[in-house]
Amino acid sequence: MATPPSLSIAVLLFPDHQNLDAVGTMDYLNSHSQAYLANFPTVQHLVPKAPILTWYFVSDTLDPITATSGPKQLPTHTYATCPPVDCILVPGIDPFLPLSEGCTEFLKKDPKVILLTVCTGSLVIAQTGVLDGHNVASNKWALKLMVDAGKLNKAVHWVGDARWVRDGRVWSAAGVTAGIDLAAEFARSYFDLEVVEFVKVISEEVVNPDRPDPYAYVLEGVDLGAGK
């Protein structure tokens, strides 16, 4: 990746997706971008060190979609028309819902793309096999629900005691608000640390580590298969 990195990121706009899953992660990452920092006259020295982020908003069609809350949102691309990207950000929906064929193909097209999942986003895309063999976090309450229903894909190594997990190209957060902590870790890994520190201050983010995870108790005694 170039320094400063240039990243294109597709945000999957599922109907009824959890709005904060997408926006917590997306907006926190975006606050590190050159385009965002250009609006702050007193820190112009940070702009050349900041990443260039290009966002695409992708859905099955270009029809307006509604998330769990908020106004209707307009996709910019369909799964068929979205250009190749470096990263895909997957917010959560009801994990029992099937993925569309277009979305499945989009997720499987490039085996090197960086996947960022938040909350049940990982449970949903686990249907496609793209997470098989990876250590992955998810919403703990939903993980338990999937185990109870006998619907969990146990080829994924589900991690029940972490707020976020990175395993190769797969970056996964636990429930909803953990997506911001995932974004903070992603930023620490890829972006200039002076930029990262400034964004933490202006966002007044209280960064949570991956462990200890205060919600690990939800999965105590639950059989996640190969997970740990």
Place this chain on the structure above:
Amino acid sequence: MATPPSLSIAVLLFPDHQNLDAVGTMDYLNSHSQAYLANFPTVQHLVPKAPILTWYFVSDTLDPITATSGPKQLPTHTYATCPPVDCILVPGIDPFLPLSEGCTEFLKKDPKVILLTVCTGSLVIAQTGVLDGHNVASNKWALKLMVDAGKLNKAVHWVGDARWVRDGRVWSAAGVTAGIDLAAEFARSYFDLEVVEFVKVISEEVVNPDRPDPYAYVLEGVDLGAGK
């Protein structure tokens, strides 16, 4: 307020508003609603205890707006057409920008409306006088910038050492991510506590208290006027 409470909330969709300011607060509150919890078959006993939340998305016109990140969003009402509401949620924009006349009138129309501000939202609406005499939090980095520029409305009692503040009808959060903690405190104050606890678990929210505020240092030695 009835039990379970029924609340109508207008979210101000300023062009270029910080997306996470609005969505952190809005989506976290919305996860307590009857409409949201109705999607969780195993906790149907919580639905009758949950609040009924009605959301309006309000801007100067009905033209699509873009926030700091994310796709275009479609307002449902203009300031002129929005029905009376119980609460107004104000995300942050550049605090040096003037508010439109329509927005100013909307904010001043009902002196009993509950105001929720996040980040620079409080600095922006302080122009109208609606916060005068109240204890109010804001983005600390931006507060310092306003002081340095001699532009701070010192009729407001700015609070420099709290992550969020409630003073009567005014609920204010400090920078961006503090809006989720403000929503959590609002929920604890108005909603059924069993519902509040469930939402905390499914959102895996690590709730931050108002004090000690890890970013209070940003305003040490800065003259906020009557604030504390």
